[in-house]
Amino acid sequence: MASAPPTGGLPPKTWTRDNNREFFISTEPSLLSVKAVNAAFDSDFVYWQKKPFSEDVLWQMLHGALSFGVYRWTQTESVNESTIPCSENTEQIGLARMVTDGCTFAYLSDVYVLPEYQGSGLGKWLVACVAETFSKENMPYLRRIMLLTDDERMQAFYTKMFGVKVVGREERKDIGRDLVFMCARPHAQPSLDPKRLL
Numbered sequence: 761m762a763s764a765p766p767t768g769g770l771p772p773k774t775w776t777r778d779n780n781r782e783f784f785i786s787t788e789p790s791l792l793s794v795k796a797v798n799a800a801f802d803s804d805f806v807y808w809q810k811k812p813f814s815e816d817v818l819w820q821m822l823h824g825a826l827s828f829g830v831y832r833w834t835q836t837e838s839v840n841e842s843t844i845p846c847s848e849n850t851e852q853i854g855l856a857r858m859v860t861d862g863c864t865f866a867y868l869s870d871v872y873v874l875p876e877y878q879g880s881g882l883g884k885w886l887v888a889c890v891a892e893t894f895s896k897e898n899m900p901y902l903r904r905i906m907l908l909t910d911d912e913r914m915q916a917f918y919t920k921m922f923g924v925k926v927v928g929r930e931e932r933k934d935i936g937r938d939l940v941f942m943c944a945r946p947h948a949q950p951s952l953d954p955k956r957l958l
Contacts, residue, residue, distance in 0.1 A: 773787050781833070782833055783831065783853075784830075784831055786828070786845070787826060791846070800872055805872070807937065808870075809870075824859075825858055825860065826893070827855065827858075828855065828857075828858070828886060829852050830855065833850060854872055854873035854874060854877070856871045856887065857869045858893075867905075867906045868918075873886065888921065904945060907924065907941075908930065908941055924943055926941070927942065
């Protein structure tokens, strides 16, 4: 499949943590792994997706949005400042998709970190990178940001990160949970620096 440019013409960006170089987050489309995301979608912990997509459909989903991948270096002993990440030396372990026009609208979807990598702040860091990208400095014309969640703890977190509030509820008998719809007209709160959240 051909490589696609990131949504809205935003240049790809990569984030690393000074205290742990084992992981990084990137919006580089060529790093996205359809197979890794489909394996996550086929697992029980991704409760909102009951089965994987065809690879063509998932490829379009990932490349038709601004996708933030969470990656682990698989060859850490050879990683240095000049190492170029690729499918041979990385493994995708998480994702956040922002369906956006790259300017005025954003819908956060499919946020996960594989269970075996949870508990080390990767999910918080992932959402902080999304929040930085959609900050007032980077997206001054953003008019609306939206998301769905079922977790009250995550509702408070998303409120802190994006300024969203609950505006509606959706009964989802197919997944056995009720979801809340959260929405905001952004930039009412100060921008967050993801490094301060680590």
